[in-house]
Amino acid sequence: MVAVTAALIGFFAFVIMRVTTPQMTTLFTDLSTEDSSAIIKELERQAIPFELRNDGAAIMVPKDKVTRLRMKLAEGGMPKGGGVGYEIFDKSDALGTTSFVQNINHLRALEGELARTIRAIDRVQAARVHLVLPEKPLFSRETPEPSASIVLRVRGALEPQQIRAIRHVVASAVNGLKPQRVSIVDEAGQLLADGAQSDADAAVGDERRAAFEKRMRKQVEDIVSSVVGAGRARVQLSADFDYNKITQTSDKFDPEGRVLRSTQTREESSLTADNSGQVTVANELPGSQNQDNAARARDQSKKSEETNNYEISRTTKTEVTEAGRVNRISVAVLVDGSYAKNEKGEMVYQDRTKEQLDRIAALVRSAIGFDQKRGDQVEVVNLRFAEPPAAQPIAEPTGLLGMLQFTKDDVMYVIELGVMMMLGLVVLFMVVRPLVKRIVAADAIPALAGGGMPALAEAHAESAGATGQALIPAGSGAAQLIDVAQIQGQVHAQAVHRVGELAERNPNETVSIVRQWLSEPVEN
Numbered sequence: 001m002v003a004v005t006a007a008l009i010g011f012f013a014f015v016i017m018r019v020t021t022p023q024m025t026t027l028f029t030d031l032s033t034e035d036s037s038a039i040i041k042e043l044e045r046q047a048i049p050f051e052l053r054n055d056g057a058a059i060m061v062p063k064d065k066v067t068r069l070r071m072k073l074a075e076g077g078m079p080k081g082g083g084v085g086y087e088i089f090d091k092s093d094a095l096g097t098t099s100f101v102q103n104i105n106h107l108r109a110l111e112g113e114l115a116r117t118i119r120a121i122d123r124v125q126a127a128r129v130h131l132v133l134p135e136k137p138l139f140s141r142e143t144p145e146p147s148a149s150i151v152l153r154v155r156g157a158l159e160p161q162q163i164r165a166i167r168h169v170v171a172s173a174v175n176g177l178k179p180q181r182v183s184i185v186d187e188a189g190q191l192l193a194d195g196a197q198s199d200a201d202a203a204v205g206d207e208r209r210a211a212f213e214k215r216m217r218k219q220v221e222d223i224v225s226s227v228v229g230a231g232r233a234r235v236q237l238s239a240d241f242d243y244n245k246i247t248q249t250s251d252k253f254d255p256e257g258r259v260l261r262s263t264q265t266r267e268e269s270s271l272t273a274d275n276s277g278q279v280t281v282a283n284e285l286p287g288s289q290n291q292d293n294a295a296r297a298r299d300q301s302k303k304s305e306e307t308n309n310y311e312i313s314r315t316t317k318t319e320v321t322e323a324g325r326v327n328r329i330s331v332a333v334l335v336d337g338s339y340a341k342n343e344k345g346e347m348v349y350q351d352r353t354k355e356q357l358d359r360i361a362a363l364v365r366s367a368i369g370f371d372q373k374r375g376d377q378v379e380v381v382n383l384r385f386a387e388p389p390a391a392q393p394i395a396e397p398t399g400l401l402g403m404l405q406f407t408k409d410d411v412m413y414v415i416e417l418g419v420m421m422m423l424g425l426v427v428l429f430m431v432v433r434p435l436v437k438r439i440v441a442a443d444a445i446p447a448l449a450g451g452g453m454p455a456l457a458e459a460h461a462e463s464a465g466a467t468g469q470a471l472i473p474a475g476s477g478a479a480q481l482i483d484v485a486q487i488q489g490q491v492h493a494q495a496v497h498r499v500g501e502l503a504e505r506n507p508n509e510t511v512s513i514v515r516q517w518l519s520e521p522v523e524n
Contacts, residue, residue, distance in 0.1 A: 004435060011427060015420050022062035023413065024051055027069060028079055029058045030125055035079035042073065085112040107131060114170055118150065121162060126153040131174060146177045153187040160207050163192050208324055209241050216329070219367045224333060224360060228352075232336040232385070237368075240328040246321040257313030268303040328375045329368055335360065336385045352382045 027050070028039065036056045043050045043061070048069070051060040061069055073079070089105065097105075111129045118127040128151040134144040148170050152158070163184060171179040184192040217237045224233040335357075339347045361380040370376050503510040 004431065008427065008432065012424070015424060022049070022064065024060040025063040025066050027059045027061045027066055029054075031057050031059065031079055038078055039073060042076070042078070043069075085109055085116060107133065110174070114173055117169060117173075118152070118166055121166065123155050123158060123162070124152055125155055127151070129170070133174070143176075145181060146174055147181040148174065148177060148183070150182065150184045151187070152184065152192075158186075158192065164207075167193055209239060212241075212326075213237050213239050216331075216368055220331060220333065220364055223363050223367055224335065227360060227363075228335045234334040236332045238330045239326055240330075242325045242327050246319075248319045248321075250317045250319075252315040252317070254313035254315070258310045260308060261311045262309040264307040264309075266305040266307075268305075270301045270303075326374075328377075329370075330377045331364055331368060331379070333360065333364055333378070333380045335380065335382050337382060349384055357382055 028035075031039070033056065036052075036059065039059060040050065040052075043059075048061060048065060052058070053060060089109065111131055114129045114131075115127045118124055118129070130149045132147045134146065136143045150166065150170065152166075164179075166184060167179040167182040170182050171177045183194055186192055216239070217235050220235045220237065221233060224235065225231070335352065337352055338350045340350060342348045357380050361378055364370075364378050364380065365376075368376070368378070370378060
């Protein structure tokens with residue numbers, strides 16, 4: 001009885017403690033050792049129960065206090081993210097530090113703040129930033145460029161635009177740092193960005209093409225789904241881009257649009273003589289006959305020249321074609337047929353008509369900006385899908401039923417309470433109730449035995465009263481013998497069994513009673 005009582009007390013204590021224990025939920029995960037220690041210290045100061053998981057990386061607190069705790073810890077700057085930020089300058093002993101220590105602290109603070117910013121990006125679990133900020137050497141005109149290296153621990157894989165965003169965030173936070181000088185590596189040692197300009201251009205081109213295809217595909221799916229039904233169309237779109245940058249310059253001259261710019265006139269006159277003879281002294285003497293003949297033989301000529309300069313109209317045209325032109329678009333659209341009920345109420349598949357397919361193709365051409373000269377292609381095909389049409393969505397309950405919706409945690413808590421209650425009822429009816437009945441029966445037996453024959457006779461009379469028979473004849477004294485012959489099979493089996501139990505439990509008293517019966521005379 002003591003063991004059973006202790007087991008019952010322990011069981012009900014466990015049930016009460018399990019029911020009254022607050023439901024625990026996650027406060028923070030992926031904590032560093034420093035952050036975990038600081039948060040635990042704060043929780044102990046506020047006397048709030050908590051649990052540690054994953055070697056202290058996760059902390060569990062009661063569900064009803066998680067929101068207030070997060071706000072309270074955020075007010076105190078926790079968690080800090082496992083790095084040192086600008087709070088390193090909050091120390092009071094910074095006055096006596098050297099410039100070298102101040103520069104090192106500034107570099108550590110800048111790296112810590114950048115790591116915290118990068119961790120705020122989706123899919124990034126942890127980040128480590130290393131900055132190289134070289135000083136300008138003396139007597140040198142060239143300044144070394146700063147660089148950065150980042151190590152990330154991610155969930156899954158980062159998208160190209162996220163990698164570019166990390167590089168630009170770091171480059172914008174450091175003076176003189178270019179995005180091409182930032183290298184990114186993941187925890188597996190895979191190089192995500194090596195700083196090559198060609199890789200950056202290729203990534204931009206792929207991202208632009210993927211965004212264009214996604215946008216056009218969504219437009220086509222929306223317009224086709226509105227005709228054939230949601231989920232009854234599949235669209236695949238491929239775009240061919242030209243990433244070559246072209247610069248073209250052309251000059252155009254207009255001969256009709258001439259304008260006189262300048263005019264130049266030149267006149268010349270000359271006089272020549274025919275000297276057929278030789279040059280002698282006689283010919284050169286004044287008054288000689290040869291001079292008169294030469295004067296008569298002289299020839300005079302005049303020359304006039306005029307130059308006009310004109311300006312001709314000229315047009316210079318420079319065209320720059322940026323990279324990323326669409327050369328060709330190919331679209332493949334697969335649509336399902338229609339379903340209708342027959343006389344038996346069964347869903348019957350029906351192919352779409354050629355007229356419907358032509359109309360759908362016309363809508364697709366209009367949606368993508370179809371250009372036949374560019375070589376665009378559009379194919380619309382009607383085939384039966386493997387899966388049947390989706391069932392109609394079940395309307396969510398509103399009003400009172402909508403307010404009584406339970407979460408997964410609430411359902412599990414109710415199930416746990418129900419199981420505990422059923423176990424308690426089983427223990428109550430299967431263990432406690434028989435135990436109480438045995439205790440009550442054990443207390444009644446000494447009372448019957450201490451009263452001797454009268455008590456035993458009265459007990460038998462009460463037991464037999466339900467059957468309308470009496471073990472002891474009316475008018476007899478307290479010590480009258482029990483005449484078994486008068487019962488004659490009318491005593492109930494329960495009374496006989498009760499007497500047998502009393503005889504087995506109290507053999508000494510039973511023997512004394514029987515001896516007393518034998519010593520008394522029998523009345524006729």
